[in-house]
Amino acid sequence: MDRIKLISMFLCVCVGSMFMVECGDPYIFFEWHVTYGTVSPLGVPVKGILINNEFPGPNINSTTNNNVVVNVFNNLDEPFLITWHGIQQRKNSWQDGVLGTNCPIPPGTNYTYHFQVKDQIGSYMYYPVTSMHKAVGGFGGLRINSRAMIPVPYDPPADDYTLMIGDWFNKGHTELKKILDSGRNLGRADGVHINGKVAKGDGKDEPLFSMEAGKTYRYRICNAGLKTSLNFRFQGHTMKLVEMEGSHTVQNDYESLDVHVGQCYTVLVTADKEPRDYYVVVSSRFTKRESTAMGIIRYMNGKGGPSSDIPKPPIGWAWSLNQFRTFRWNLTASAARPNPQGSYKYGGINITRTITLANTAEKVDGKLRYAINGVSFVEPTTPLKLVEYYGVADKVFKYNNIPDEPPAEISKVALESIVLNMTHKSFVEIIFENRETALQSWHVDGYAFFAVAVEIGKWSPEKRMNYNLLDAVSRHTIQVFPHSWAAILISLDNCGMWNIRSEIWDRHYLGQQLYISLLSPNRSVRDEYNLPDDVMTCGVVEGMPRPPPFSS
C-alpha cells in the first residue's frame, strides 16, 4: 500500500461539470503508476504489469456513492487502459475505460478517471483492456461497502479478504498477442494461480490470510483469468454465499463454487475447525488436463500445516448448471439497488425487444476470428462514443449492423465495429445462444441484468415459461454452457455506449464483443453527462471543435 496516495475522504467542492460526479458524496483518491516488472506465479518469470509495484494491483476499498478518482500514470512503452468491471458508471460511459468509449492512455502520460460507485454494493474488479495486458497483471479487486445506515443481511465479519484467481500462461502478453494476431488459438493455459501465487506445499509457504478461531471472515473471489472456468473451495470449511456481482443472495452454504471468467462472489467462512493451516484450492474446469493451485489460510495460534487431503473439484458442466439454479436474489435484504423502481418487480415488465446473439468461431482469410450473428468485431480507430458525440459516427461505424436474430447458418463473416442502437427506457430480452462446444461467459457494461434462465438446447419463445421472473440474481456476467442458451432481461435506463463482451479473453480480442448505444432523447444532462473537459481525444475527432454541451 506504500505508494498508493489515498488522501482521506472529504466533502466535495462543487466544480460544475468538470468532474462529472455527484457532489456531496465523499471522494477517495488514488495515484497509480503502471510499470513492467517480473512476475512468476507458476515459478517461470514473465514480464508482468504492476500497479504501484503490486501484482495483483491494489484493492480499492470504497463505500456506496463514493466518488473515486484514480490518476493512472502509464509508464509502459505501449498504450494502456483499465476498465472497472461491473461498475455501472451511471450516465457516464466516458469513464468505462474500454476502447469503444475511451482513447487509450499513451505511453509516458497519465489520465485521471473520475467515477461514482452510485447505488452499488459488492465485490468487483478492474483489469486492462488494451493488447493482451490482462494476461500478465494490471488487475485487482474493487469492493463497495454498504453505507453505515443500510443494514447488511449478516453480522460484520472480522476481516475482509480479496482473492483474485485466474488461469495463467507462462508467456508474455506480446507473445500471446502475436499468437492471436497470426490467427491461431491460444491453446491451454499453463496453470492457475491465487493472488498471483501458488503454494508449494513444502511447509514454507507464507499464508495468504489469517483467521482467528471462532470468527467469521468475508472472502471476495473474482476470476480475473483469460479463459478458464475455475472451481474454488476451502479445505474443511463450507462457504456461505452472501453476495454475487452486486446483489445480496439467499445465503446457501456451498462446498465449492464454480467461478467463470469475469464473475465475482462474496462468501463468509467461519473459523470453526481445529486450529491449524488449511488450503484454499482452485482447479480448472472443463479442460482436458486439470490444473490446481493452492494457497494457505492460517489459524492464528494454530498448530501444524495443512492436511494433504485436497478436496476434489466436481466433474462435468451439468454440476455447474445445477449450481447456477441454486442462486437466488434475497428479495428482503435492503441494499442499494441500481434501478429500484424498474427492476424490483422485473417479471411484470413487458419486453419491448428480443435480441439473440449467437457466437461462432470462423476462419477469415485463413485466420481465426470469433463472430456474433455473422460479424466479428474490430476495435475502432476512434472510440465509438466519441465519434457519436462529435456527430461523425458515419466515418467509423454503422448502427444496427447485425440482425436481432442470427442467421441459421453463418457462411461469410464481416469484420466491423458492431453497434446496436437501443431505445432509452426500453426493456430488452437478450438470448445468448451458444452454438459451440466451448463454454461462454458474457458481460454487459453499464448495467446489472436479471439472469432469468440458463438451459441446454435451443431457445424458442415457449422457453419463457421457464424463466425465473421472481428472484433471479441481478448481476453483470453470465455463463452459457456448450450448445445451450442463457436469457437475460435488462432495463435500459442508463444512457451511453456500453460494451457487451465475451469475458473469454481470446474471443474478446478476436471479435466476440459489441456495443449498445443509448442516446438521451433530449440530449439532457439528466440522462447523460457531457464529455468531460479532460477526456483524451484521438483518431478522427483529434483537433475537432468540441460540440456544445448538453442542456440541463
Ligand SMILES: *[C@@H]1O[C@H](CO)[C@@H](O)[C@H](O)[C@H]1NC(C)=O
Ligand atoms: C474499508 O472501508 C471500510 C469503510 O470505510 C472500513 O471500515 C475498512 O476498515 C476499510 N478496510 C480496509 C482494508 O481498508
Ligand SMILES: *[C@@H]1O[C@H](CO)[C@@H](O)[C@H](O)[C@H]1NC(C)=O
Ligand atoms: C496528470 O497528473 C498530474 C499530477 O498529479 C495532474 O495534475 C494532472 O491533472 C494529471 N493529468 C491528467 C490528464 O489526468
Ligand SMILES: *[C@@H]1O[C@H](CO)[C@@H](O)[C@H](O)[C@H]1NC(C)=O
Ligand atoms: C435475506 O435478508 C434478510 C434481511 O436482511 C435476512 O434476515 C435473511 O436472513 C436473508 N435471507 C436469506 C435466505 O438469506
Ligand SMILES: *[C@@H]1O[C@H](CO)[C@@H](O)[C@H](O)[C@H]1NC(C)=O
Ligand atoms: C403488457 O402487455 C400486455 C399485452 O399486450 C398489456 O395488456 C399490458 O397492459 C402491458 N403491461 C404494461 C405494464 O404495459
Ligand SMILES: *[C@@H]1O[C@H](CO)[C@@H](O)[C@H](O)[C@H]1NC(C)=O
Ligand atoms: C435509433 O433508433 C431509434 C428508434 O429505435 C431512432 O429513432 C433513432 O433515429 C436511431 N438513432 C440512430 C442514431 O440510428
Ligand SMILES: *[C@@H]1O[C@H](CO)[C@@H](O)[C@H](O)[C@H]1NC(C)=O
Ligand atoms: C424529455 O422531453 C420530454 C418532452 O419535453 C419530457 O416529457 C421528458 O420528461 C424529457 N425527459 C427527460 C429525461 O428530461
